[in-house]
Amino acid sequence: MDYRVILIENNRLMLERLSSVIKGAAGFELAARYQQPGDALGQGGVFKPNLILLDIDDRANLQFIPAFTQSFPAAALLCISSHWNANDSSHVVRAGAKGYLIKPFTAEELGEAVDTFGKSGMAVSSDVMAFFSPKGKSGKTTLIANLALSLARKSGESVAIIDADLQFGDMAVFFNLAPQSTIVEAVRDVKFLSPITLNAYFQTVSDNLRVLCGTKKPDYAELVDIKPFNDMVRMAQSLFRYILIDLPAGFNPISVAASELANTTYLVAMVSGGFELQHMQRALDVFRAWPDCEQRVKTIFTRVEPCNADMQEKLGLVLGYPVAAVIPNEYLLVSAAANNGRMAMDNDPNNPLAINIARLADAIIGQRRGKVG
Amino acid sequence: MEGARSGIVITVFSTASAVGKTLISINMAAELAHEGHHVCLADLDLQFGDVSNYLKLSPTRTVADAQKAVQRDADAFDPMPFLTQYSYKGVNFSVLAGPLELAEAYNMSPLTIAHIVKQLQYKFDYLVLDTTSTFSELNLSLLDLGTIITFLGIVDFIPTIKNMKSGCDTIRSMGYDSNKIRLVLNRSNSKTRIDLEDVEQLLGEPFYHVLPNDFVAAQQSIQMGVPLVLSSQSASLAKELRHLVGRYTNQEVEQTETQHGVSSWFRKIFN
Ligand SMILES: Nc1ncnc2c1ncn2[C@@H]1O[C@H](COP(=O)(O)OP(=O)(O)OP(=O)(O)O)[C@@H](O)[C@H]1O
Numbered sequence: 001m002d003y004r005v006i007l008i009e010n011n012r013l014m015l016e017r018l019s020s021v022i023k024g025a026a027g028f029e030l031a032a033r034y035q036q037p038g039d040a041l042g043q044g045g046v047f048k049p050n051l052i053l054l055d056i057d058d059r060a061n062l063q064f065i066p067a068f069t070q071s072f073p074a075a076a077l078l079c080i081s082s083h084w085n086a087n088d089s090s091h092v093v094r095a096g097a098k099g100y101l102i103k104p105f106t107a108e109e110l111g112e113a114v115d116t117f118g119k120s121g122m123a124v125s126s127d128v129m130a131f132f133s134p135k136g137k138s139g140k141t142t143l144i145a146n147l148a149l150s151l152a153r154k155s156g157e158s159v160a161i162i163d164a165d166l167q168f169g170d171m172a173v174f175f176n177l178a179p180q181s182t183i184v185e186a187v188r189d190v191k192f193l194s195p196i197t198l199n200a201y202f203q204t205v206s207d208n209l210r211v212l213c214g215t216k217k218p219d220y221a222e223l224v225d226i227k228p229f230n231d232m233v234r235m236a237q238s239l240f241r242y243i244l245i246d247l248p249a250g251f252n253p254i255s256v257a258a259s260e261l262a263n264t265t266y267l268v269a270m271v272s273g274g275f276e277l278q279h280m281q282r283a284l285d286v287f288r289a290w291p292d293c294e295q296r297v298k299t300i301f302t303r304v305e306p307c308n309a310d311m312q313e314k315l316g317l318v319l320g321y322p323v324a325a326v327i328p329n330e331y332l333l334v335s336a337a338a339n340n341g342r343m344a345m346d347n348d349p350n351n352p353l354a355i356n357i358a359r360l361a362d363a364i365i366g367q368r369r370g371k372v373g
Numbered sequence: 374m375e376g377a378r379s380g381i382v383i384t385v386f387s388t389a390s391a392v393g394k395t396l397i398s399i400n401m402a403a404e405l406a407h408e409g410h411h412v413c414l415a416d417l418d419l420q421f422g423d424v425s426n427y428l429k430l431s432p433t434r435t436v437a438d439a440q441k442a443v444q445r446d447a448d449a450f451d452p453m454p455f456l457t458q459y460s461y462k463g464v465n466f467s468v469l470a471g472p473l474e475l476a477e478a479y480n481m482s483p484l485t486i487a488h489i490v491k492q493l494q495y496k497f498d499y500l501v502l503d504t505t506s507t508f509s510e511l512n513l514s515l516l517d518l519g520t521i522i523t524f525l526g527i528v529d530f531i532p533t534i535k536n537m538k539s540g541c542d543t544i545r546s547m548g549y550d551s552n553k554i555r556l557v558l559n560r561s562n563s564k565t566r567i568d569l570e571d572v573e574q575l576l577g578e579p580f581y582h583v584l585p586n587d588f589v590a591a592q593q594s595i596q597m598g599v600p601l602v603l604s605s606q607s608a609s610l611a612k613e614l615r616h617l618v619g620r621y622t623n624q625e626v627e628q629t630e631t632q633h634g635v636s637s638w639f640r641k642i643f644n
């Protein structure tokens with residue numbers, strides 16, 4: 001799909017320069033160009049643009065952002081500016097722009113900016129999934145890591161993991177990553193970032209799977225404030241189709257914030273002969289206060305033996321709440337994989353753990369397609 | 374309470390979950406009680422604590438009620454009415470149970486809990502604190518309050534060891550005397566491919582004590598609601614647990630044993 005671009009740039013010379021970049025960029029077509037936003041708003045519609053580049057060096061243009069997103073609901077809006085401005089970038093994102101691009105830009109930079117927001121169009125609404133566990137050692141990090149891999153492979157869309165298990169996040173170890181930047185820096189800097197620049201804080205696992213790693217030391221956890229964390233996740237939503245958030249155990253400010261923000265919260269517990277079911281019930285009671293709990297909250301049990309539909313139903317009956325998925329006990333496989341910085345999915349895609357997680361990925365993708373299409 | 378003697382606080386802590394904090398806390402409390410000490414076990418895993426589960430207790434009053442009492446009148450606060458008794462074959466100890474409601478748990482104040490713990494210290498020879506595996510504000514104060522920190526770890530796979538290491542480093546950075554912190558390895562010999570000595574080298578210190586893995590015995594004791602040291606005294610895990618407690622009470626040195634017995638009897642009379 002080509003991008004049909006409307007360019008709004010007050011400076012005549014810059015307008016020429018950017019126009020020729022857009023004309024020369026593969027996959028882009030300059031539909032129309034204007035010096036004044038009012039002209040673009042009034043006349044641009046006939047060209048059916050799906051990408052609008054709006055100069056915001058002219059401060060007055062900022063106020064037009066909502067009008068653009070309203071008048072062109074099918075188009076994504078990128079703001080362009082000759083210099084980086086922290087406040088503006090968060091302002092424009094909040095006002096409805098999808099991103100921020102520094103001008104003059106090259107054809108590559110334009111392509112990258114657009115790619116960053118998703119290949120099939122930038123007006124992305126992503127699925128945020130929070131993984132909550134009443135107690136630790138629930139198997140949720142293993143679940144998230146493998147589920148993310150599976151989602152990335154099956155959907156071909158962009159997937160991210162945010163390791164918000166602030167003190168003792170293990171995602172970097174699971175993927176054998178040595179992160180340059182972590183959640184601490186991303187949350188600290190968020191007000192200076194645009195989606196494109198936030199993307200650089202994530203580490204690459206594969207073509208379409210990226211990870212924002214957890215803190216390097218437990219005491220850095222307190223550097224992560226809730227409000228900028230929320231902003232960061234919202235910004236990441238314009239980068240990724242699926243966002244999976246790993247959380248510390250129990251109810252705490254970050255797990256509550258992430259659950260509230262997420263489209264779906266998965267409560268995860270490991271069956272190990274203790275009181276996991278009771279703890280799960282206790283946690284569920286809190287989530288039941290949400291009127292849409294049944295839609296938004298799902299439960300998953302890990303280390304289930306025997307891991308079959310009967311058992312899944314049985315667990316659901318005892319729990320008094322449907323169980324969305326059961327994951328089998330593959331302790332040795334999982335630990336061997338984690339010790340090597342590899343995923344169970346990779347080591348053996350036909351093992352029961354991989355199969356069950358793949359099934360969950362299918363359900364998530366199917367549900368999304370059902371909703372969107 | 375000026376001049377009054379305060380009891381020993383054993384804070385049981387870890388930086389990984391499900392390493393056996395609760396199991397070891399209840400067994401420490403039971404063994405100390407078995408030896409004749411006046412013991413209280415506090416469940417400070419406020420949201421999803423297992424002490425009452427593992428001991429099959431149905432407390433009617435909890436730490437949340439204690440908090441309300443402190444908030445009404447901190448000076449007049451007496452912790453005793455908020456405790457639940459555990460007894461098995463003549464061995465008795467007190468339990469400060471965790472909140473019944475999650476909402477109560479979420480609204481507990483670390484400062485108030487510290488106050489409650491300090492008051493309990495004047496009432497008991499030993500206070501065992503079960504915690505969660507995170508450096509929360511509450512846990513930091515419980516680490517401060519501890520006479521001894523039992524820092525529990527298991528060696529299963531790399532992420533757990535990483536967290537044990539970073540937890541250890543963090544505790545060390547808090548400036549405690551090194552003999553306050555006791556590294557205890559639990560579930561030794563469980564399925565693992567990692568060499569113990571490598572772990573000790575990584576931690577920069579040998580384990581103070583090593584407890585064997587015995588899943589069946591541990592599980593049975595949880596199902597029965599009876600601490601291992603009381604129910605299956607011959608199991609090797611029970612033996613090692615007793616041995617560990619012995620090292621905390623000087624029980625292993627014959628001479629001090631009698632001395633300690635006297636002092637605890639003495640203390641009880643004058644409390
Ligand atoms: N030495 C041991 N051998 C075998 N199993 C053990 C041993 N110690 C503990 N366990 C088992 O490990 C599980 C976790 O123990 P426990 O609940 O005491 O851990 P915890 O550190 O309190 O966990 P949490 O962080 O979730 O509160 C229990 O099922 C217990 O029976």
Ligand SMILES: [Mg+2]
Pocket residue numbers: 394395396418422423503504
């Ligand atoms: Mg516990």
